[in-house]
Amino acid sequence: MVLLVDDQAFVAEFIRRQLVSEHDINFHYCINPVDAISTAEKIGPTVVLLDLVMPDIDGLMLCRQFRNHPTVCDLPVVMLSSTEDSVVKAQGFAAGANDYLVKPPDKIELIARLRYHSASYINKLQRDEAYRALRASQMRLEELNMELLQLANLDGLTGLANRRYFNERYSEEWARAVRTKKPIALIMSDVDRFKVFNDHYGHLGGDDCLKQVAATIKAAVGRPGDIVARYGGEEFIIALPNTSIEGAVCVAEKIRADVEQQAIPHPFSDISAHVTISLGVAAVIPQPGTDPATLIKQADQYLYQAKNTGRNRVQGAAFSPDDPVSVV
Template sequence: MTNPEGSNKQMITEMMTAHEPQDTLVLIVDDVATNIQILADTLKDKHHIIFATSGSEALKMAARHEPDLILLDVMMPDIDGFAVCKQLKEDPRLQDIPVIFVTALSEVEDETKGLDLGAVDYITKPVSPPIVRARVRNHLQLKYQRDLLRRIALLDGLTGIANRRHFDDVYEREWRRAQRQGTSLSLVLADIDFFKGYNDHYGHQAGDACLRNVARGVCEQIHRPADLAARFGGEEFICMLPDTPTEGAEEVAERIREAVEALALPHAASAIAPHVTLSLGVATALEPVTTSAEALLKLADEQLYTAKKAGRNQVRTAILPAGSVTS
């Protein structure tokens, strides 16, 4: 587990010192085998190469492999390159993949059309291997830096874990997936007990350090790739647990509570313990197709409130009834 406190600085340093990305995957699309061979021989020393010989095959390959860059011919027998590019740019998963047209069409109108459709570059045949290598390298570097900036934008600036915007985006996708597949989805909402008193007693700089330590404690209890821990706002943290029934979510919440308590961060302003503690609310949707994402969030918040009313430093759990919606 990386230290959340240093993650922003580390990624910014990586971005500023980025060289050519390694292990990149390039999709070459051309209906002429010799053209594919020339491009593959030009790039194979530094990139992994896959290829397609038609527009329809290119779309399937792009969806399956999500390459880092696509070299795309225009004139193909089934779907031409312009149509392929248009479909790629309409797909949210594929729209950020750089597309370079490699074609015998050399008219200004053709190049303009390709760039207007979203391609990042236009190379005319016969190709010059040094030019191809340079342009591929440059566009991969730009993509790498854009991806880093996008990742940084999804992190909480103080703690280095996912921010509310990232959580909202992922939660929406996972909710829809749970609805399609009929699987359960659980949320764990946590709040630092008496955090205002902590800030008043120790100062905001110490409060920031406390938030970073708690964020680390929360993240260390999230083990599965699909699970997500985020700063929800202020001193609140939230964990999204796909495919997780109530018992599993309650177990995760209890682990988080114990992990933060084990940090033994002094809290002289707490009314319940001499150290920092968490109150947590757990909510599970067993039938997402008949409920709403907003209702599950509301239920988690209600359970958090119940935990606080019951004395804090504890977990309270509920299952979202079928048909629940927010008002």
């Protein structure tokens, strides 16, 4: 569709007659330049013919307005003028015009230019639409990839990090602790008498119990950099970067107390009438060349001690000076 903006009706009639036999070209006329942009928004032309000299708003000013308006800024604008002055032409192009025709334009040239600019604009719209569709598809794919990545990193039952992801993150934090010479602590925990609980309440009841315990542990560990994971079965592990043994024991004791306060019934436990957990804690300032698994083994040993000394308790300490790591 062609939109002509010209204050002279006889010019509009001249252009209309040149285009009337071209069935693929729809012609629309706007006599008042003040209404040009609103008319363009309403009818959706694919090219604008714009007279250079008009009252109130001249063609140069109106062209700039088109270029600064968000909904019509990309419309091709062909300037119409009675002069072939190169300075005037340069002003038209500087204002944002795509083309320039001298009035009265030759019919063949006018039609050829209108078709060219109209086709270019339609192609641009199609490219933009295709790009938007492609971009939307890419963004959706990125979202799906992130969802898949999260699913790959999470334990399906509890929503905590899984063991594989924990090992990756823990190795990174261990390396950071080596570089910064800062402590790192681990807490390993185990639900007390969980087999008895599972035997009595069934697997669904056991699953619900693990979910509640996992949520309680997650809530008790507040820092974004801390890593909380299900390590296997009813066992959970927490890595606390830049944390001393004293700080880690405080976190572990909070976890123990919070789980006990959940008062999840466990009538067949010989420890308590409610679900409890045992926790082992270890901390260290790792030295270059040391194995991250050493701290896991140490925390596991303290967990074993917590179980053997009555359960529902926290056992832990920093490594001794004889170990190949520094005492925190």
